[in-house]
Amino acid sequence: MEAGRRRRGPGEGKRMGRNRLAEERSPYLLLHAEDPVDWRPWGDAALEEARQAGKPIFLSIGYSTCHWCHVMHRESFLDADVARWLNEHFIPIKVDREEHPDVDEFYMTAVQAMTGEGGWPLTVFLTPEGLPFYGGTYFPKTRRFGRIGLLELLPRIVELWRTRPEDVRQVAENARRGLRSLFAFEARPLEEDLVDEAYRALRREYDPVHGGFGTAPKFPLAHRLLFLLRYGAEKKEPEATVMAAESLRKMAAGAIRDHLGGGWMRYATDRAWRVPHFEKMLYDQALLLYALAEAAAATGEATFRHLAEETVAYVFERLGAPEGAFCTAEDADVDGVEGAYYLFTPEEVRAVLGEEDGALFSAAYDIGSPGPIEGKSAPNLMRFEPKALQDRFGLSEAALFQHLETARKRLRAYREARHRLFVDRKILSGPNGLMIAALARAGELLGRPTWVARAEAAYRFVREWLTGDDGTLYVRYIDGERKNIATLDDVAALAWGALELFFAAQAPAYLEEARRWVAYADARFRAPEGGYRHTAAAGPGGVSVRKAADGAIPSGNALLAFVRAHLVRLLGRPEDAEALEALFTAFGGRAFARPAEHAFLLAARLVVEGSGAEVVIVGEREHPATAALVRATREGYRPHTFVLVRPPAGPEAEAWDRALPDTAAMRPVGGRPAAYVCRRMVCRAPVTDPDALRAALAEAT
Structure with a gap:
């Protein structure tokens, strides 16, 4: 299946770069291959060059479908003045975070600890030894949005390094110590009542008006919804089920869902889901599919089945790779404008559909004038009132929905003719593991054997093309090349995928595969102080990232606990039970302090403590x-x-x-x-x- 058709995108065709990224295969790195900045790819050669030259490192981390990465690229990295500062005074290194989740996780954690903020593009200044001493996210070329500009910041860093290098190194050393203490947390038993406390914490954060958690920006956080669905079933707590189901309904009505082509955007910038951040990530599709399938089973509502089917159709059509696995993401930008592909004005809708149908669609899908996004609107059903529309347009219920179905198809054809979004065709082991798990579970719950078969095909691809002869798992595959040793998150996601395939396909070979990935994690990532490290080797300064809190996806430790909890139940081996309890204990202190942030770890606790047979x-x-x-x-x-x-x-x-x-x-x-x-x-x-x-x-x- 084609993952996307459009004009030639970054990384496709002839490589003509002027810097050292020209021989890379990452679409994101190739996008920067013709920058005047003399970028190096991350690796021993670049780090050794910094040490030999005694220059600080300017580290820029992003990914190909990131809007603000594109903005910083256009504003700064194509600018001759910025390039001159970077080339003369720094060793500039560019990283695709999806190819190097190890590098991204380490420096993102460092910047969050130093500044309290995180996101992409991630911008970090490092000592020649790779220790961070200053950082942030997006920096404009010149001061804007209350942010210092690069042309002001770079000279300051240069002068600081020239006149006070020991002070800079001391800041970096303090940051290193801070990171080490961040991961030296209290071990304590993961008490069963923490599951109840996590539910109470989520109930406090829940938005009863618009669903989801908190205010803005608002992320789907499907793993929290999964916890609530399972907690509701296990504890006979209907409010938990209602919170999860209503959150999914509100998201499905909002603009975070693509009402014309299917699929889910990464997050909303507002509380009501009307103003999305438009990129579509494979991992979000996977986790939402899993939650939708469980919601369909928990509530019996046909709506959730329909949304699951719509999500799968999008993934197969736009993110399906010819090799059998799944591509990474679909971009948000067209010609530098975020969301342009998805946005409409009432006039544009009427021009495509005609006056009557255009007015109907705009009324149904909240296409106002002016709209909330640069005067335009992303279709949503937040204000959809079928009876009022029937009365206004003189339509029966059946005719109303038929008109809207036809309108959606025509508008989808129109927007695909005017633009085509870039799809990052990297195949990543971790997000594919999540999609394998989701397709297998959804196929099992909703009776869709073709989804299970597709999950099996993706799993075979990962085992054949992303796994070395010695069994080593790699992060990414592009055009016959696998690269970069996988992290704990990747391995744990594949273990989850294999486990769900065991239940869905009823094939014991997949249970053996799940056990193999757990043993792989035991051998390579287990930390002496408890739990598992994010990478097999420590990061700069001997710091190892070790966490179980959820982010956009569940942490590798939480995923591994979830898989191991099933193995404890299925196999009854004391060594599995002991390892699982040790994992729970390693992060018990953190879970006690922030139970809602450890929802998936606590979902694993429900597996072993619950009433299942x-x-x-x-x-x-x-x-x-x-x-x-x-x-x-x-x-x-x-x-x-x-x-x-x-x-x-x-x-x-x-x-x-x-x-x-x-x-x-x-x-x-x-x-x-x-x-x-x-x-x-x-x-x-x-x-x-x-x-x-x-x-x-x-x-x-």
Whole structure:
């Protein structure tokens, strides 16, 4: 499937750069290959050059679909005066954060600790040894928005380095010590009541008017919604389910959802979801798909199923890679204007649809004059009132929705003819792991086997093309090249993907894969002080990033805990239980201080502490009686109940015996498929009747 068609984008075609980025493959780095700034790619050569020259490093971190990265590029990095300062007095290094999540995580944490702010582009001044001493995000060329300009800042840094280098190094050393203390936190048991406290904290942050959490900017935070859905089911707390479901409804009505082409923008700059930041990231599509599928199961609402299907259709069409995996992101900018692809005026809508249909669409989708974004509007349903529209335009309910469906198709065709957005075609192991998990889980819950098959294809690609002969996982793939050793986040995401494929495909090989990735993390990332480091090697100054708090996605430690919690339940191995408890304890102090920020870690706690059962159905999968037993387990929303369907005999049964020895003795009863309802693999007498299975499940959970 094509990931996007448009004029030749950065990184496509002939490489004619004037600086050292010309031989890179990252679309973001190639976008800067013709800058007058003499950029170096991150690596030992650039760092050694800085040490030899005794020059400070100007580190700029961004990514190809980042609007403010593009702004800083146009304003400053194409400017001869800025380039002269950087080339003469610094070693300028440019990093694609998606290729180097290790570098990005370290320096983002440093800048947040120094300034209290973070984001991209990330701009950091380093000593020749790589220690940060000053930083920020976007800097204009000249003073603007209350921010110092680069042409004012660079001379100050140069003078400071020339006249007071030891003071600068002391600032860097203080920053290093601060970072080390930041990750030297209290270990304490992760008490079960922290799960309840996280719910209470989320309830306090919840926006009862517009859904979501906080005010502005507002991120989807789908992993928080997943926690609420599972907490609501586990604790019989309907308000938690309502908070999650209403947040998804409000987001779906808002402009953060693309109402013409599907998919979800990264965040909204306002409280009501009407003014989005328009880039679309693979990881957001994955986490929202997972949450939508669980919301569909939890509430039975067809709306959530429709939104899941719409999201998958977008991902397959625009982010699907011909190789079988998924591309990274779709850009927000057209010719330097953020969101231009998505924005309309009432006049433009009428020109495409005609007066009557144009007026109808504008009224339904909140296309006002003037709109809230540079006088234009992104379609949304925040003010959609079907009955009022029926009365105003003299339409039946069916006719209203038919008119709007036709209008959406025509406007989508129009906007694709006027622009085509750039898609970053990097294939990243971590975001692909998240999408594999989401497609597998959504396919299982919503009965879409083609989604599971697509997840399997993506997983095969990652195993073949992003994994070395020695088993090492890499961050990214482009045009036959894999590069950069993966971080904990990447490995944990692949472990989650493999785990969800095990449940969705009912193939024990995927359980073995999940165990393999967990063992990989144990071998490479486990920290002596508890938990797991973000990278196998320490960062500059011997500092290792170690955290379990959620960001835009769940942390690697939280993902690993979630996977390991399932292994504890499935396998009953003491070593898994001990490792999981040690992981919980390592971050118990942080979770106690900020429970809402550790929602996914606490979701893992729900897996092991909750009331879920293990149901093993022994029978040929195609047998009608087997299918009837499976259907009985799918009634209602039991997120912590695991359903396993294993054959009674044959080579596939032998694979199940090896992967899950506790199921080896389970057999059909009287020649009929049988279901064994277990708690921690301690099982009741088998049943063959779906009603008896329903009763056993009700009693067990």
